[in-house]
Amino acid sequence: MRTLFHMWLDPFSRKARVVLGEKGLEFTLRLEATWERREAFLALNPACTVPVLVEEDGTALSGSSVICEYLDEAHPDPPLIGEGVLDRAEVRRLVLWFDRKFQAEVTKNLVGEKMIKRLRGGGEPDSAAVRAGHANLHVHLSYIAYLLEHRDWLAGDRPTLADMAAAAHLSSVDYLGDVPWSDHPAAKDWYARMKSRPSFRPILNDLIPGAPPPKHYADPDF
């Protein structure tokens, strides 16, 4: 059976899970605490990051962008990176936007400080980082609304990897109850559509022991 190594609230693992779901591919999920630097895991991925996808024949793929490009090439239906060359560039631009910029400005400041530090046993959240994360989140939610003014989905008229990347990050932040949805109705409407996709449901069922999500978290009508 195909296996995906992941970590709770890791947006990159979540993105890979949603892509596997969209492609209709079955897989087993395995939790990996990368900070323990387990030797058998290092043999799969010397960079020691999640997600890592291990195919049935033992082939290991690491890095969410590598995994997602690979899955879209190996299982082209449905295409998640778009069709035309420029459409594909726009999808990849937005994926990068969320995986680099949103990650550095929001996810790291909120999920990293408030949850990952705790999981790793790394001390108290840095309150300046948390404040920055909250402020930056408004800018990104407005950017999502801006994109949706002329598009049904972030990169065009169909859901793509761009929506999956964005929703993966937002879902991690939303687990903490930190997304000000009521201030951003257009982003909320789009996220409700993402939440109701069958590929997205399993993510919303993750439960971190001792740290349950807010009530609205898994509800598509929130």
Added chain:
Amino acid sequence: MRTLFHMWLDPFSRKARVVLGEKGLEFTLRLEATWERREAFLALNPACTVPVLVEEDGTALSGSSVICEYLDEAHPDPPLIGEGVLDRAEVRRLVLWFDRKFQAEVTKNLVGEKMIKRLRGGGEPDSAAVRAGHANLHVHLSYIAYLLEHRDWLAGDRPTLADMAAAAHLSSVDYLGDVPWSDHPAAKDWYARMKSRPSFRPILNDLIPGAPPPKHYADPDF
């Protein structure tokens, strides 16, 4: 004319330049000090990073991975990301290795501290970061040698985007004279082959005013 916005010693800009060269595509190079947040540049790339590629018709592409995937799709000859699905995953894994891991562990600590800070007017290098950069560099040069034990080029029997990413980062560090080539003969031999490629020559001719490179820098027989 196609235009590439870049910054001196930025490995991501260098990678895009080499890819344009390998594809035989002409372009004009424009220096962009992203930290000045020039309004016309922000309109091209709201993330305000280099490289940005502007095509003749005004289409702007930003992010080196977006640009390189786009160029390889729009101009498939020669293919730089490999042919088979798994070959392509291996190329992308290594590109990510250098663009994320080498960048964080080496380039940022050496080029970032010693040169970019100076260009931005941001103060003295952090000596702990510089020491870490030097130590990490040995590990990465050994990893390159390890890859080359069974391969002519980093990802297989042909030069790919993986070689271009790795050589782009190393060339930036080498501009500072900080690469201990004599300790790493296999990596040195591979880099000499990269240096002698016509696509790579223009990079080695960059000159930062007031900060010339060491003598061996542009010489393929170093």
